[in-house]
Amino acid sequence: xxxxxxxxxxxxxxxxxxxxxxxxxxxxxxxxxxxxxxxxxxxxxxxxxxxxxxxxxxxxxxxxxxxxxxxxxxxxxxxxxxxxxxxxxxxxxxxxxxxxxxxxxxxxxxxxxxxxxxxxxxxxxxxxxxxxxxxxxxxxxxxxxxxxxxxxxxxxxxxxxxxxxxxxxxxxxxxxxxxxxxxxxxxxxxxxxxxxxxxxxx
Amino acid sequence: xxxxxxxxxxxxxxxxxxxxxxxxxxxxxxxxxxxxxxxxxxxxxxxxxxxxxxxxxxxxxxxxxxxxxxxxxxxxxxxxxxxxxxxxxxxxxxxxxxxxxxxxxxxxxxxxxxxxxxxxxxxxxxxxxxxxxxxxxxxxxxxxxxxxxxxxxxxxxxxxxxxxxxxxxxxxxxxxxxxxxxxxxxxxxxxxxxxxxxxxxxxxxxxxxxxxx
Numbered sequence: 274x275x276x277x278x279x280x281x282x283x284x285x286x287x288x289x290x291x292x293x294x295x296x297x298x299x300x301x302x303x304x305x306x307x308x309x310x311x312x313x314x315x316x317x318x319x320x321x322x323x324x325x326x327x328x329x330x331x332x333x334x335x336x337x338x339x340x341x342x343x344x345x346x347x348x349x350x351x352x353x354x355x356x357x358x359x360x361x362x363x364x365x366x367x368x369x370x371x372x373x374x375x376x377x378x379x380x381x382x383x384x385x386x387x388x389x390x391x392x393x394x395x396x397x398x399x400x401x402x403x404x405x406x407x408x409x410x411x412x413x414x415x416x417x418x419x420x421x422x423x424x425x426x427x428x429x430x431x432x433x434x435x436x437x438x439x440x441x442x443x444x445x446x447x448x449x450x451x452x453x454x455x456x457x458x459x460x461x462x463x464x465x466x467x468x469x470x471x472x473x474x475x
Numbered sequence: 476x477x478x479x480x481x482x483x484x485x486x487x488x489x490x491x492x493x494x495x496x497x498x499x500x501x502x503x504x505x506x507x508x509x510x511x512x513x514x515x516x517x518x519x520x521x522x523x524x525x526x527x528x529x530x531x532x533x534x535x536x537x538x539x540x541x542x543x544x545x546x547x548x549x550x551x552x553x554x555x556x557x558x559x560x561x562x563x564x565x566x567x568x569x570x571x572x573x574x575x576x577x578x579x580x581x582x583x584x585x586x587x588x589x590x591x592x593x594x595x596x597x598x599x600x601x602x603x604x605x606x607x608x609x610x611x612x613x614x615x616x617x618x619x620x621x622x623x624x625x626x627x628x629x630x631x632x633x634x635x636x637x638x639x640x641x642x643x644x645x646x647x648x649x650x651x652x653x654x655x656x657x658x659x660x661x662x663x664x665x666x667x668x669x670x671x672x673x674x675x676x677x678x679x680x681x682x683x684x685x686x687x688x
Binding site: 380386402404405406407408409410412413426427428429430432433434436446453454456457458459460462466468470471472 | 493497522525526528529530531532533535539540542543546547570573574577580581601602605608609612634635638671678679680681682683684685
């Protein structure tokens, strides 16, 4: 409001302009403002207010960490403004992208499921390799989701025999100690042999 | 005749990409020669390509890879000869030849394989041979194992149910039976050996393996 004050009135209030130079209307306004200022100066002060205010002003600043923690734990206003059309698009995308539980795969008449399980407590990665993935260690990794050292994978394979090995940490080739069936691989090692049963009876 | 010649010309080219990418260059001429010879003799070539890829993945030397592929070809040829001698009607598919080849590799004598192959009618002998090999792996004699599986075939069992016969004999062993007792017990209940159903949820999360492009 003070910014809207006429510079002449402002000057008269500050004593920089002689009030006799003012018009009667301007002089009346100056007198009303004077009276208001006098009334304000008579307002009773809250006891101890100055001390409390100065105490807060002079209190040393909290550490940056403490201020950050206070900022994190204190409620902060969050304003989210979305146009209705955007809201509808987001809802539609969520409906399209959410497909529910992964359904079990459809198997052919001559296919079965092989479950590979191996215990390698110190391993960082385990893969199963065989002719079914061209012996590529990166093709069929086993998982150890609960980090208990037991790795497993379920793989859909044609019914019948399959030779395989495990590859630990990408470089160590290991025969499955639980397979029970083995054949020489022609390269100085032994492949484990798995017989996959067709899921559907013949 | 012309289609056969075209096939022979195309086969090495089809396999070139996979082999060239994963098999040492020094092994390729020898591997190609074996594959071409096998194709000319109507033997399946895919097991030979797989054996070469296996050697490449395992870091085998070129000489070892060529030797292993040659041995695989010899096993397939031996398997086909055995099937012919056993009177099995041809032509023989890759799975059939590989089943016989693997049974021999697992230590079954030729005459036992021939006996089992001769007893299997209308289906491939794969599961029957696996069942016999499983029994011998558990210490049963080859002759008595083959006799049990032939008896199971005679009782009407076939395919993967023959694996249940071998599993039933193994369970009898685990229950404390001697091997002759186990065989006699299983033979007495044929064909009602318990089957092994797929455990609930066994297919959940199953994926198909990815092969080379």
